[in-house]
Every structure is written in structure tokens, then in C-alpha cells.
Amino acid sequence: MxxxxxxxxxxxxxxxxxxxxxxxxxxxxxxxxxxxxxxxxxxxxxxxxxxxxxxxxxxxxxxxxxxxxxxxxxxxxxxxxxxxxxxxxxxxxxxxxxxxxxxxxxxxVGIEPEPEEPPVVEPAVDPALAERQVVPQSVISRQLANPFLAPDFEAARPAPARPRRLAGWELLGPLFSSFERAGGGAPACMELPEPAPWQVPAGLELMPHQARMVAAAAAGHRTFLLADEPGLGKTAQSLVAAEVSQAYPLLVVVPNVVKTNWAREAGRWTPNRRATVIQGNGERIDGFADVVIVNYEVLDRHVGWLGDFGFRGMVVDEAHFIKNKTSQRSQHVLELAERIRSRTARPLLMALTGTPLINDIDDFRAIWQFLGWIDDTQPLGPLTDCLEETGLTPADRSFYPAARQCVIDLGIVRRRKVDVAADIPARRIADLPVELDDKAGRSIRAAERELARRLVKRYESALAARESATVVEGIDHGLVRKVAGWELKDTSTKTAGENVFSMMRRIGQAKAGLAADYAAQLARSAGKVVFFAKHVDVMDVAEETLERLGVRYSSIRGDQTPTSRQKNIDAFVNDPDVAVVVCSLTAAGVGLNLQVASNIVLAELSWTDAEQTQAIDRAHRIGQTEPVTAWRIIAAQTLDARIAELIDSKAGLAARALDGSDEETQSSADVQLEALVALLTQALVQPEAYAGRS
Structure with a gap:
């Protein structure tokens, strides 16, 4: 007994x-x-x-x-x-x-514990999901075109194990603990080289803090936990680091909301590298691309062929998504990283997150394992060597700061906005394009084609009825502007059919969930976030999304009493648990001080740059201690993107006018008119794109 x-x-x-x-x-x-x-x-x-x-x-x-x-x-x-x-x-x-x-x-108490059974390793692809696995035809074509391209298994083979002084010690617990008890106020950032002048595309420039991280990759460093705060350009750093490391083909695993932005940034920073985005079953991907971008939600369908693709680098964006090692997406990411390590000598592995820790210090576990610093039970390779070289054991108090530094030197890079304020502008607007590839998105594109066809029909009727003998070669741009003006004038009286206002409202509704999801990510990464929308139904969707994600928020709307409004403002400003304030662009765009936040999400576009600037100035005002970033959510390949370009082209006119310029400032009606002109012109230039059904 x-x-x-x-x-x-x-x-x-x-x-x-x-x-x-x-x-x-x-x-x-x-x-x-x-x-x-x-x-x-x-x-x-x-x-x-x-x-x-x-x-x-x-x-x-x-x-x-x-x-x-x-x-x-x-x-x-x-x-x-x-x-x-x-x-x-x-x-x-x-x-x-x-x-x-x-x-x-x-x-x-003298009881010998029963020996533990070895853990059962579950297959990365659950049998119930195996039938969902796909191999796109373009990937098969690539494999057939490169039948003799063999992986470098010999180069990836680990060095023979040596006797270890710390072999009998449990080290993972002390390693995690070292980040709780041994920080001493010191930042968790590896020593980075001085920046060097890197060759980047014309019109682009790496900021000094970005160039230092790239310099580390150029010097041969190959694993990074890049934990910079949002707005400091982690995407650009990763893409240029892959270029200087020649880490191609490169796999990028991202949340769905930033997938399109990654493709756009790849085109900007590495224009000589082909990037492809996996949508659904991947029927339209480019199997010969250098950069393959996939979102977590469809990773289970593609993990099989991705593991055999021959990647020499892998980037995991918002890496805190994999903190739960029992989740399927975490298992897929860890499996892919292990397969890349087994086939490639010193691959580039990068985990990007402004929030490496959410619940407790154990959230490091999956990220460190992805980077190859640890496995399920012990530190690996360079980390083990570094711990051995300290000459210390977990029984020594000085082991903990030394162990913390060993981990940091493996590639933890953490900078805050306030630390690099001299590198970045005090206020900037960052566009985040999103793909509306669901049913709502298809409906919006169909409605936009219908609006374009109606404009074309009106243009052709006016052209046929014109009595003037003057013949205009090609598109009559004067008539195009007249037709757009007629459409805008008639909009208020029409009861049927889409118009520019209803289109923008529908786009806002379709973007609302994605924008709120990104606001939640920002809140977890960088603290409080101000969320602006124009329409009440967009605010409703955003608040429902935040509630589902477990993010506390307050709301500022036009129908609130002054008392209720102030109560919600105070909750956002003073309660550390209220992470997001969802604001009406008209009700909260002026007169509020929200400088407790330095990140703003603009879920819907304004019709003027001035209205957009007023919203940003709720946070960018005297007393703000950090640079402010406004994240503008843009629905790619829709009227939304055209209007964003128009607003930007008119930006600054008001300021120039106040400074004595003769150029007239633009009204919201000007932007609406120009949007219709652009839509009609494109429909006349590319009629095939607006023919038929969605």
C-alpha cells in the first residue's frame, strides 16, 4: 500500500x-x-x-x-x-x-513514479481532413519542370552530439522563467549591426532601425523573433532580409486580413521576385513564384505540397496565432518549419509579432520551437551551446540573466515606436488592402459592373444623340465627365440600381469584420486602438466581431446623450481593459482627445482628405508621446481603391491654399465625380472586364 x-x-x-x-x-x-x-x-x-x-x-x-x-x-x-x-x-x-x-x-516519500509512456505523435494531417488536401496544377507543373532538384539533406544534417554538462537539468522552465525574473529593465533585443546602404527599389528607403535588422541577416543571422511594435515596418524588413539571405523560395504564413497587403509589399520591396497568393484550393497560384503567401485558414489543405516545395525560408506573421500548440494550425506551421530545416542548410526563419506574450511566459514555447531554438523537452543546437558556455546551472542565481541573454542573442528583435521616433514620421497613413473573396465581395463586384454598364449605356446614348459634326477620336473625355456629372446629379432621385454612395456603403459593410479583426490584432500588439467608421451598420458589425474575439470596447455614436458619450470616452481613456473605441466618423471626428492611443483603424474611407485628417488628429495632438499610425482598410479591386487614390491625389490642397497657392481645394463632390469618371473610363477602355455576370 x-x-x-x-x-x-x-x-x-x-x-x-x-x-x-x-x-x-x-x-x-x-x-x-x-x-x-x-x-x-x-x-x-x-x-x-x-x-x-x-x-x-x-x-x-x-x-x-x-x-x-x-x-x-x-x-x-x-x-x-x-x-x-x-x-x-x-x-x-x-x-x-x-x-x-x-x-x-x-x-x-519513497515512491518510485511509474515510467511515463512516450507521447503519441499525432499526424500533422488528421485523417478526417486528409481528403481536403490539394495539389494545385501549377505546382505539379513546377515539379515536373524540376525533376532533379534534390534537397540538401547532408548540409542540413545536425552535428554529432557532444557530452553535455547540463544534460541532467530541466532547462525549459528556467529559460522561460528568466524572462520574468531576470530582465532588470533591459530591453529584449539582440545587438544589431550598424545599418548599411542596401539596394532597394527606387522611391523606397529603409529606415535606420529596419536597415540594422537587415544587416544582421546579411551578416549571416538566420532566425529572428521580430517583435517590433506595429507600424515599424516588419513586413518590409522580412522581405529585404529574405533578399539579402537569398532565402527563396520563401513561404509566408499570415492572417487572412493581411494576405493581400503582403503580396503588394512583396511587389514593392522585391519587384524582381514573383509573389503568389493561395486562395481556396489554389487553382490560380503561380507554381513558379519566389514568394508563396498563404493564410492560416487554408493551410490545412496545402500543408502536404508546401512541405515538399523546397522552401529556403519561412515567415510567420502574427506569430502569436500559433501559441496554442494543440491547435491544428500550430501543428501545421511547426511541421513545415521542421521539414524546411531537414532539407535546407540554415534556412531563414522569421516569426513576426508585436505581441509574443499574451497570457503568460509559456506563450514563447511554440514560437521558439518554430525557430528551432527548442523542441518539446529541451533547448537545441546553438542555445544549448550558449548555456553550456556560461558555466552555470539553474541552481545559480546568475544563470537566469545569462540564459535570458543567450535566447535574445539567437534573434529576438524588439523596438518600440518611442525608441525609434526619430526614424519614423510623427503621423503616417498605412494602407492595408484586403480581398473581399466571399459572397458579399462577389456581389459588390457584380454591382460595380452593373453601375459601369449603366454609365456606358448612358455615354453611348449621348454620343449617338449628339448633333455636333465634330468627331472625337477614341474616348470623348469631355462627354465622360458630363455623363458622370449627370449620374451624380440624378443619384439623389433614383430609387433603383446601385450608385456611388450605396456602393461605398456596401463595401464598408463587407470590410467591417476584417477591419475589426485587424483592430483586435493591433490592440493585442500595441495597446489601445481607435476604430472609425461612417455608417452605423458598419459599427454594429465591428462591435459584434470584437465581442466574439473577446476584446472589450466602448462606442461613440451620434445618437448618444452627452452623459453616455462622456462615460464611453472615459472608459476608453481610463480603463486599461477597454482596448478599442468604435467611433462614428461624423460624431467623433472632431472635438475629442483620444491621445491615449497611437494606432487608428479607418474602416471606411472619407470623401475628403480633411475629414480623414480630422479623425487622425483625435490621437495625433499635443501631448501624444508616440508617432501615430492610421491603418486605412482598402477593399482591393473595387471602387474603394479608386477613391483612396483620388483622396490621396487631392491631399494637401487645403494646406497649400492656406499657404497662398492659387490651386482650388477639392470638395467631396469632386471626389465622387472623379470616381465615376474613372469607373466609366476604365469600362470604355476594357469593356470585356465589365461584360457578363459575376
């Missing part, structure tokens, strides 16, 4: 230690491991006592009461720190630290 009284005594002492530790400070990883070990052993001991028929009922009752007392203390401790509550769940996965502590407790 197991010596139950001895186990009970160990549990009682351990639970008192945990209770005292949590009362003094927040639970550290070692305290959480102790807490979970107690919960595991408590559950086992209860089952043993209940099943022990050789003892009297009175004895069993007494033992169960003692166990209930320990359980009650555990419950009180968990109430003080909500992060511990999840560890009491029956399906909670024991951490390696908790399993090790449980074994130590059993050994302390």
Missing part, C-alpha cells in the same frame, strides 16, 4: 508554500508548476483512497476530509490568480515542470 499519510503531509506543506507565494506576488512559472503538481497528486490520492477497500470506512472518511481541506486551499489560491483556475480543469494538460515536480513529491 502507498504510504498515504506521508503523501498527505507532502501535499499539505506544498499547498501552504504555494498559498504564501501567490499572496506575496503573481504566480511565476515555478509556482504554477507546483500548483498543478499538487492538483495532479491530489486527484490521484483521492482516487486511491476511494478505491482502497482494505481500509476501514472511518479511515477513508478521515483521509478524504484532509484531502478536501487541501483542495479548499487550492481553490482559494486560484481565486487570487485567475491564471491558476485553468490548471484545475480535468482536461488541463500538465506542463513538463508540473510532471517533474509531481515525480519529486513522490520520490520524497
Amino acid at each position: 502507498r504510504p498515504g499519510d506521508d503523501v498527505m503531509a507532502v501535499l499539505a506543506r506544498a499547498v501552504r508554500d504555494v498559498e504564501g507565494a501567490v499572496a506575496r506576488r503573481a504566480a511565476t512559472p515555478s509556482v504554477r508548476a507546483e500548483f498543478q503538481a499538487i492538483a495532479l497528486l491530489l486527484r490521484e490520492e483521492r482516487a486511491r483512497v476511494v478505491a482502497d477497500e482494505s481500509s476501514s470506512a472511518a479511515y477513508r472518511s478521515e483521509q478524504l476530509k484532509r484531502l478536501d481541506g487541501i483542495a479548499a486551499i487550492l481553490g482559494r489560491v486560484a481565486v487570487r490568480d485567475s491564471a491558476l483556475l485553468a490548471l484545475l480543469a480535468d482536461d488541463a494538460i500538465p506542463s513538463e515542470g508540473a510532471k517533474e515536480r509531481r515525480r519529486d513529491m513522490l520520490k520524497a
Whole structure:
């Protein structure tokens, strides 16, 4: 029989230690491991006592009461720190630290723990999902065109293992703990070389902080946790780093909302490299591309051929998406990284996230594993070498700052806006194009074609009815402007058919969920976010999306009383848990001070640059200590993109007029007219693009 009284005594002492530790400070990883070990052993001991028929009922009752007392203390401790509550769940996965502590407790009372069965490695592609796997025809064509292109397995082979002084130590727990207890206020950023003048496309320039990171890649560094705050150009840094590292073909795994933007940025920063985006089953991808961009949501369909494609580099954007190692997308990402390492000598691996840590320090685990710094149980390769070279063990206090630096030197790069304020403008607008490839998107494109066809019909009728003998070769641009003006004038009286206003509203509704999703990502990465929309229904969709994502928000609308409005403003400004304020562009575009945020999401376009600037100035005002970035969500390949270009072309006219320019400022009607002119002109130039159905 197991010596139950001895186990009970160990549990009682351990639970008192945990209770005292949590009362003094927040639970550290070692305290959480102790807490979970107690919960595991408590559950086992209860089952043993209940099943022990050789003892009297009175004895069993007494033992169960003692166990209930320990359980009650555990419950009180968990109430003080909500992060511990999840560890009491029956399906909670024991951490390696908790399993090790449980074994130590059993050994302390003379019980040899049962040997653990090796973990069952689940296949990356679940059999139930295997039939969803696809291989696009263009990928097959590429494979047939390169039948003798063999991977460099020899170059990727790891060096023979050497005897290790730290072989008997559990190191992952101390490594994670070192980032909680050994920071000392020092930034977690590797030492980067001085920037060098890199050859980038004309009209583009790397900022100094970007050039330093690229210089590290050029010097031979190949793994990076790039944790710069949003707005500091992580996408550009990654693409140029891939270029200087010759890490092609390059795989880029991203959230759906930024997929189109990655393709656009690849075209800007590496125009000599072909980029392709995987949509759905990949029927339209370019199998010969240098940069392959795929979103997490469709990764399961393509993981098979992606693993055999021969990538020499991999970038994972918003890498905190893979923090849950039990999720399918995390398993796919980790499998792809491992297959790339097995086939390529020193591939470029980059994890991009402004928020490497969301819940606790253990969120590092999946990211470090993707980068090849650790596996499930221990540090690997260069990290192990660095820890050995310190000459220290986790029993030494000085081990923790040394271990933290070892990890940082592997490639953690973290800069804040305030740290590089001299590198970036005090206020800038960053366009984020999104693809509307769902049913709503198809409907919008069909409606836009219908509007274009109506304009063409009106133009042709006017052309046929014209009495003038003057013949204009090609497109009569004067008549085009007249037709656009007639359409704009008639818009207010028409009751049927799409017009420029209804089109923009529908586009706003279709973008709302994507824009809110991006706002949530920003909030997790960089703190508070101001979200602007023009229409109430767009605000409704945004708020529903934020609620579904578990992001707290406040709302500023035109129909609120002054008291309610101020209450919502105060909640956003003063409550650290309120991450987003959803604002009406007309109700909150002026008169508010929202400088607590430095990131703004413009979910719908204004008709004038002045209206857009007023919204941005809610955060960009005296007292703002950080550069402000306005993220403008643009629906690609729609009227939205044309209007964005028109607004930009008119930007600054008001300022120039105030400074004495003779050029007239533009009104919202000018932009609306020019949008219709652009739509009609394109329909006349490319009639085939506007023929037929969607």
C-alpha cells in the first residue's frame, strides 16, 4: 500500500508554500508548476483512497476530509490568480515542470513514479481532413519542370552530439522563467549591426532601425523573433532580409486580413521576385513564384505540397496565432518549419509579432520551437551551446540573466515606436488592402459592373444623340465627365440600381469584420486602438466581431446623450481593459482627445482628405508621446481603391491654399465625380472586364 499519510503531509506543506507565494506576488512559472503538481497528486490520492477497500470506512472518511481541506486551499489560491483556475480543469494538460515536480513529491516519500509512456505523435494531417488536401496544377507543373532538384539533406544534417554538462537539468522552465525574473529593465533585443546602404527599389528607403535588422541577416543571422511594435515596418524588413539571405523560395504564413497587403509589399520591396497568393484550393497560384503567401485558414489543405516545395525560408506573421500548440494550425506551421530545416542548410526563419506574450511566459514555447531554438523537452543546437558556455546551472542565481541573454542573442528583435521616433514620421497613413473573396465581395463586384454598364449605356446614348459634326477620336473625355456629372446629379432621385454612395456603403459593410479583426490584432500588439467608421451598420458589425474575439470596447455614436458619450470616452481613456473605441466618423471626428492611443483603424474611407485628417488628429495632438499610425482598410479591386487614390491625389490642397497657392481645394463632390469618371473610363477602355455576370 502507498504510504498515504506521508503523501498527505507532502501535499499539505506544498499547498501552504504555494498559498504564501501567490499572496506575496503573481504566480511565476515555478509556482504554477507546483500548483498543478499538487492538483495532479491530489486527484490521484483521492482516487486511491476511494478505491482502497482494505481500509476501514472511518479511515477513508478521515483521509478524504484532509484531502478536501487541501483542495479548499487550492481553490482559494486560484481565486487570487485567475491564471491558476485553468490548471484545475480535468482536461488541463500538465506542463513538463508540473510532471517533474509531481515525480519529486513522490520520490520524497519513497515512491518510485511509474515510467511515463512516450507521447503519441499525432499526424500533422488528421485523417478526417486528409481528403481536403490539394495539389494545385501549377505546382505539379513546377515539379515536373524540376525533376532533379534534390534537397540538401547532408548540409542540413545536425552535428554529432557532444557530452553535455547540463544534460541532467530541466532547462525549459528556467529559460522561460528568466524572462520574468531576470530582465532588470533591459530591453529584449539582440545587438544589431550598424545599418548599411542596401539596394532597394527606387522611391523606397529603409529606415535606420529596419536597415540594422537587415544587416544582421546579411551578416549571416538566420532566425529572428521580430517583435517590433506595429507600424515599424516588419513586413518590409522580412522581405529585404529574405533578399539579402537569398532565402527563396520563401513561404509566408499570415492572417487572412493581411494576405493581400503582403503580396503588394512583396511587389514593392522585391519587384524582381514573383509573389503568389493561395486562395481556396489554389487553382490560380503561380507554381513558379519566389514568394508563396498563404493564410492560416487554408493551410490545412496545402500543408502536404508546401512541405515538399523546397522552401529556403519561412515567415510567420502574427506569430502569436500559433501559441496554442494543440491547435491544428500550430501543428501545421511547426511541421513545415521542421521539414524546411531537414532539407535546407540554415534556412531563414522569421516569426513576426508585436505581441509574443499574451497570457503568460509559456506563450514563447511554440514560437521558439518554430525557430528551432527548442523542441518539446529541451533547448537545441546553438542555445544549448550558449548555456553550456556560461558555466552555470539553474541552481545559480546568475544563470537566469545569462540564459535570458543567450535566447535574445539567437534573434529576438524588439523596438518600440518611442525608441525609434526619430526614424519614423510623427503621423503616417498605412494602407492595408484586403480581398473581399466571399459572397458579399462577389456581389459588390457584380454591382460595380452593373453601375459601369449603366454609365456606358448612358455615354453611348449621348454620343449617338449628339448633333455636333465634330468627331472625337477614341474616348470623348469631355462627354465622360458630363455623363458622370449627370449620374451624380440624378443619384439623389433614383430609387433603383446601385450608385456611388450605396456602393461605398456596401463595401464598408463587407470590410467591417476584417477591419475589426485587424483592430483586435493591433490592440493585442500595441495597446489601445481607435476604430472609425461612417455608417452605423458598419459599427454594429465591428462591435459584434470584437465581442466574439473577446476584446472589450466602448462606442461613440451620434445618437448618444452627452452623459453616455462622456462615460464611453472615459472608459476608453481610463480603463486599461477597454482596448478599442468604435467611433462614428461624423460624431467623433472632431472635438475629442483620444491621445491615449497611437494606432487608428479607418474602416471606411472619407470623401475628403480633411475629414480623414480630422479623425487622425483625435490621437495625433499635443501631448501624444508616440508617432501615430492610421491603418486605412482598402477593399482591393473595387471602387474603394479608386477613391483612396483620388483622396490621396487631392491631399494637401487645403494646406497649400492656406499657404497662398492659387490651386482650388477639392470638395467631396469632386471626389465622387472623379470616381465615376474613372469607373466609366476604365469600362470604355476594357469593356470585356465589365461584360457578363459575376
